Amino acid sequence: MTKEKLKAIRKSCKQHEKKLLSGVVIPSEIRTTFNDIRAPKETVEALKTLTSLSLIRPEAFSYGVLATDKIPGLLLYGPPGTGKTLLARAVAKESGATMLQISGADVNDMFVGEGEKNVKAVFSLAKKLSPCVVFIDEGDSIFSSRGDSKTRAASHRELINQFLREWDGMNDLSAFIMVATNRPFDLDEAVLRRLPRRLLVDLPVEKDREAILKIHLKDEILDQSVSLEKLAKDTPFYSGSDLKNVSVAAAMACIREENEIAAKHTGEEPHVFPEKRILTSKHFDKAMEEISASISEDMSTLSAIRKFDEKYGDRKGRRKKASALGFGGTTVVEKDSEAARVRKIEAS
Ligand SMILES: Nc1ncnc2c1ncn2[C@@H]1O[C@H](COP(=O)(O)OP(=O)(O)OP(=O)(O)O)[C@@H](O)[C@H]1O
Ligand SMILES: [Mg+2]
Structure with a gap:
């Protein structure tokens, strides 16, 4: 994706798509790389594999078991300020995919029907931008099971349903949906089901x-x-x-x-x-x-994230390999109080 190409796309955009164009991030203009982020190797590897594989090698997913069982999206969750947004940007940079960043304010709308039109526009624009990572930061503002105070519950439900319909109807792998949140426990169950890979971004030891x-x-x-x-x-x-x-x-x-x-x-x-x-x-x-x-100041949130992690977290690598917990595969057992972590630190 280049600025010129984006200009051409802009011309073809309808009103609702145009409003989302400010969220388009061109990979060459992102400065964040994985080197600027301290994160477990496993997290970085999982992010790279999931995004680049499906976006960069779509043909590998066009047949066999992967054709029907594709991974529609990924959830990054963890306490505030742990690098979730940063990781998403690095993913876009690394994979070379255009990123379409969407916030709650982009889709939530007080007027009846407008929210759904915005959601439709997200997917139609993503198609035009493909290969594209649709990054929904602060995902709880859109996918919260309760909705926020500004939008009425019924219309919020309708908005989520529209999202799910579009998501299920996405019949190519040109877009990859990535959601980040520090309130994963607020997310709607149906949304969670479409985010089978869930990566915890924990507090640093x-x-x-x-x-x-x-x-x-x-x-x-x-x-x-x-x-x-x-x-x-x-x-x-x-x-x-x-x-x-x-x-x-x-x-x-x-x-x-x-x-x-x-x-x-x-x-x-x-x-x-x-x-x-x-x-x-x-x-x-x-x-x-x-x-x-x-x-x-907000220990109750930490324990709520912990509960979510126990129930929904991606814990496969964990049982097999204790070193998956130490960042960068370190085997040092930290003296950190375990209260400061979502997941316990295990000795290997
Ligand atoms: N693991 C990390 N390595 C290096 N810098 C970090 C890390 N985590 C956070 N930072 C610093 O903190 C800033 C904020 O991080 P970021 O916005 O990615 O957090 P977040 O997890 O998205 O938080 P929130 O849940 O509040 O959205 C980053 O720009 C970076 O400077
Ligand atoms: Mg963030």
Whole structure:
């Protein structure tokens, strides 16, 4: 997919499809790669296989058992800020498929019949964009069994039903449906059935936290006083997103300090800022005062995700191979409190 091709597609689009065009992401314009994300190898492999196989090698799915038993979609679920959205973008980048990102606001509509027209447009546009990953982020806003407060229950049900009809009618593999949510327990049962592969994106354990900090601080200069190992130890319950915020807050604390030094500067020569800032442990102490683990305010959600995971989670690799749990196949058993994870960490 190129910008020119997209322009041509735009011309052929009807009114409802046009509204969705802002959600089209061209792979070459995505910057996120799998290298920017700390995730278990198994998760990355599963994502790559499921999307690229069905999109890039459709002929392999045109006959035999795969023709009738294709995988219609994939669910990414886990606590907030664990990298679900990031993973989906990396998938699109890697597979080279165009991504059509859809949010609740794109399809939910107060006016009778409009929601269904939007849903129809999602599928007809996906066909025009194929090969295409339809990525429904914050999927609970569309597929919640209850519906949100703005839309009435009956019309919400109708919207889901329309979605299911279109989904079942999709008779080629030109589109792959990927849904992400941090509220999987809210999802409608019929929707869940169409998402047979369900991948948990769990909170990071100590080693993962260290790796995530390294990713976000890779272009910063760290003073000797900074130990990312210790920081990782001191941040149980922190999600990838929280750790990114810690990194940002530390850099900001450093800038504040630089500014204070500049303000105090006297003398003839004008003050010159250092060419590159150097982050010290003091900056990280300040950051830790500012940023706390977001999930700790909402432990009930974590336990609800845990319940969902026990009932619906993709746990095949788990029983066979304990190492599937450690990120990157590590066998280290972390000391992390297990309360900070959706799934228990098992020794291998
Ligand atoms: N595993 C990770 N590795 C590296 N960075 C991460 C990771 N998880 C989260 N982050 C950082 O946090 C930011 C937010 O992550 P992202 O939006 O992917 O979370 P999410 O799982 O989609 O959360 P939500 O459920 O709230 O939508 C990312 O842009 C990234 O900077
Ligand atoms: Mg997200």
